Each structure stands twice: as C-alpha cells, then as structure tokens.
C-alpha cells in the first residue's frame with residue numbers, strides 16, 4: 001500500500017479516482033450543491049453557478065487548443081467534450097441575449113480559471129488533472145444535476161438551460177468513460193509525475209469547493 005491506500009500496480013485511473021473520492025463526497029454534499037439540487041434555491045443561483053462554469057470551461061477549452069498536439073494532454077482533447085458553445089446557449093437562455101454584459105467571475109472562479117490556463121501553458125500533465133476533474137464528472141454526476149435542474153426550474157428536457165450537461169456526440173457515456181480511463185492508464189509519465197497529477201486533481205477539487213463556498217455565501221438559505 002502507498003499513501004493512497006492502493007496496492008502497487010494499481011491502474012492510474014483507479015488511483016486518481018480513489019485519491020479524490022473524499023473530496024468528491026465533500027463537493028456533492030457542499031451546502032450550495034445540496035441546497036441547489038434540493039430545490040431550495042431559485043433559478044438565479046443556478047444561473048450564477050452556470051456563469052462560473054463558463055469561465056472555467058473557457059480556460060479549459062482555450063487550453064485545449066494549445067494542447068491538441070501535446071504527447072501527454074493531446075489524446076484527451078476531443079471535440080465531442082467541448083462545452084463552451086453549450087454554456088453560451090444556456091447563458092443566453094438564463095440571462096438573455098446580452099448575457100455577456102456585466103458577467104464577472106467570483107474570485108474563486110477567477111483563481112480556478114487562472115490555474116487551468118497556467119497548466120495549459122506550462123504543464124500539460126497538470127492540465128490533464130483539470131480535464132479529468134471536470135469532464136469525467138460532467139459525464140457522470142452531471143446527468144443527475146441535469147435531471148434535478150429540469151425538474152426544479154422547468155427547463156425543457158435536455159434543452160436550453162441544461163445543454164451544458166448534454167453531450168450530443170457521446171451517445172454512450174459509460175463506454176466513453178471506459179475509453180477515457182484507458183487513456184489515463186496509458187499516460188506516459190513516471191510515477192512521481194503521476195503523483196503530481198493526483199495532487200493537481202485534488203487541487204482542482206479544492207478550486208471547485210472554493211467556488212461552491214463563494215456561491216453559498218451569495219445564496220444563503222433564507223431562514
């Protein structure tokens with residue numbers, strides 16, 4: 001066993017999942033997420049959350065353009081994952097055609113997006129950690145979030161407002177995730193670098209947690 005409690009030879013995809021498991025539970029059960037998905041917050045909170053995602057995915061997907069040919073990060077860059085256009089349609093629905101006017105990230109979101117951009121520029125393996133944390137999550141729990149959002153705020157099923165969660169070009173998310181885990185297992189870096197990727201994944205979860213905390217402060221439950 002090593003520090004993650006997994007035996008030597010554990011596939012990297014398992015290692016990164018196990019290492020981030022605790023933080024995943026924290027993210028799922030954060031006050032903002034549970035209040036939002038428990039139907040206790042208005043659509044304005046959902047819109048504010050979606051705005052934050054736009055800043056994060058813009059950094060992820062501008063980074064993707066830089067890394068297409070990169071030996072480590074390149075294989076992860078897939079057009080069917082890209083979310084910026086979907087987020088922009090959702091924001092046009094949520095905020096109106098002038099959605100961009102006055103749109104500003106929360107401080108935690110700005111820090112998160114800056115870290116993603118920095119990894120994309122200087123450290124492709126670190127970028128992989130951010131890519132994994134968001135896209136594999138969107139393909140998994142994202143579907144639960146979509147379902148709750150549709151029911152709570154009355155968005156059309158898979159329509160405007162929740163397009164971010166709809167991967168039109170990934171008809172079989174389970175199969176896609178299997179392929180993604182194979183890519184993780186094949187990442188061609190040494191064990192030390194793999195550990196650094198795991199650490200960056202934990203950092204990515206921390207960034208998400210910080211965004212949730214700031215959203216929670218902006219949208220407390222009124223007594």
Ligand code: HEM
Pocket residue numbers: 013016017024027028029033037132133134136137138140141142144145204205208
């Ligand atoms: C209420 C919110 C959330 C729910 C309900 C949720 C739910 C889930 C579920 C059901 C899975 C599938 C587990 C499996 O396939 O075995 C999953 C996987 C995942 N989630 Fe979440 N999640 C939430 C929030 C988040 C957040 C905020 C992040 C990070 C930003 C995240 C990142 C991930 C990742 C990376 C995976 C893939 C784990 C792996 O198989 O390697 N999730 N989530």
